[in-house]
Amino acid sequence: MSDEHEEGKSCSGPQGPIDPDHQDCSAVMAEVWTLLDGECTAATRERLRHHLDECPACLRQYGVEERVKRLIAIKCAGEKAPETLRARLRIEISRTTIIRGQ
Ligand SMILES: [Zn+2]
Numbered sequence: 001m002s003d004e005h006e007e008g009k010s011c012s013g014p015q016g017p018i019d020p021d022h023q024d025c026s027a028v029m030a031e032v033w034t035l036l037d038g039e040c041t042a043a044t045r046e047r048l049r050h051h052l053d054e055c056p057a058c059l060r061q062y063g064v065e066e067r068v069k070r071l072i073a074i075k076c077a078g079e080k081a082p083e084t085l086r087a088r089l090r091i092e093i094s095r096t097t098i099i100r101g102q
Pocket of ligand 1: 059
C-alpha cells in the first residue's frame with residue numbers, strides 16, 4: 001500500500017510537491033535558512049532575488065514570501081533580523097520541510 005502521489009512526478013528526492021521545473025526551490029529554502037543565522041552575501045542576495053523574480057509563486061507556496069523578502073532586506077542592509085522574524089521563519093520553514101519530507 002502506498003499513499004504516494006502518482007502524477008508522473010519524475011523526481012528523485014524528497015521534495016514531493018516541488019515542480020520539477022523548479023528544483024531550485026528547495027535550494028532556495030536552504031539559502032533562506034542559512035540567511036537566518038548567517039551573513040547576507042551579495043551572492044546569496046542575488047540568488048534569492050533572482051529566484052523570486054523567476055519563480056514568484058515559490059515562497060508564496062510556503063507562506064513565507066513576505067517574511068523572506070523582509071529578511072533579505074534587513075539582512076542585506078547589514079542589520080540583524082529581529083528575533084521574532086527569525087523565529088517565525090524558522091517555524092515556517094521547518095514545517096514545510098517536514099511536510100515535504102514525507
Ligand atoms: Zn521557486
